[in-house]
């Protein structure tokens with residue numbers, strides 16, 4: 001018997017069929033977006049859309065102003081220095097000192113067209129360090145496009161889901177990969193997209209110690225810098241600081257993107273920060289491949305030069321100004337994005353009150369922070385089935401399958417959801433709960 005669901009079930013089914021989607025587990029994020037767009041257009045009803053990780057806030061005005069100013073001053077006609085304008089390099093190093101209490105050199109801070117270009121360039125050079133160390137290691141769940149970067153490059157990676165390997169268990173799991181001798185780098189995001197877990201200090205120490213032991217580079221993706229809202233990370237020069245593996249190894253690369261912390265995704269600007277050790281790393285293979293000495297020089301003068309010959313001049317001025325204002329304490333970027341945590345708190349409660357569970361729920365012994373994302377599951381349902389059912393109730397997300405998770409669940413992104421939709425979310429979840437009897441222990 002067809003249930004009377006908030007969204008007309010015939011329309012949902014017909015749009016899924018029109019896009020040839022028979023298994024939601026295999027649907028890409030773009031396909032989910034497309035199918036929901038089509039259903040919304042036909043029904044005139046609005047979904048609680050949680051699928052896309054887009055900033056839900058206006059761009060930081062200090063950046064917009066600086067960018068307009070730079071354009072008025074004529075930067076558009078001039079090629080920017082591929083290494084980055086001096087202001088962005090100085091302010092990036094200051095930012096790392098102010099908010100992480102880590103010392104890095106301005107010359108090792110390089111702007112890129114978003115962190116996407118940063119990771120692509122760094123993965124490429126890291127893959128060329130030695131014949132033996134030809135493989136990267138992802139601590140998953142992770143950001144799927146980075147795996148796509150490996151596919152495009154034709155380079156190798158391995159990965160594991162950290163769900164069952166938190167705390168003490170992380171060391172043995174990591175060593176089982178690193179001891180084989182083929183790993184050149186370890187990649188993860190912290191806070192993590194898609195689960196919002198954050199590694200504890202002990203876990204970061206483990207990663208750092210093993211990176212030293214096995215001579216691998218740690219690529220720490222800080223796209224959500226400062227957003228572990230369990231601590232107040234908003235005060236420059238004052239603890240607590242953004243947690244980082246850089247406290248435990250000098251084999252690190254940090255990726256700081258303007259997309260989420262400054263809501264500046266459209267301008268494609270980020271900074272890659274290499275430790276001095278990584279910047280100056282050299283090897284016969286690297287030199288033979290890139291015809292230049294040094295890891296940092298290969299990144300800048302070979303890969304970035306080949307990809308885009310630098311980053312839009314005005315966007316560099318914007319990022320420099322946003323970093324400077326944060327460093328000076330005149331722009332509290334952490335408070336600006338705290339609204340994500342406030343929304344997550346309400347939304348998580350609504351899910352929990354209606355039979356759902358938070359899937360990646362803890363950092364060892366502490367509940368995860370509220371923030372940009374959280375993960376949900378519904379007892380007895382596999383991820384594809386859950387997302388399919390949710391569509392009839394006007395709620396969307398993406399399954400964790402594409403993120404390297406081995407768990408059956410959905411990533412919920414809070415940013416596109418407006419608080420005015422919380423009423424709808426509550427009603428729809430209540431009906432979902434009434435309509436879906438929970439069968440515990442069903443596999």
Ligand SMILES: Cc1ncc(COP(=O)(O)O)c(C=O)c1O
Pocket residue numbers: 053113114115116117143189193221223257258259265268269270
């Ligand atoms: C973990 C992670 N890394 C990198 C990015 C991309 O950053 P950018 O917009 O700077 O390329 C994102 C964006 O969603 C992300 O979630």
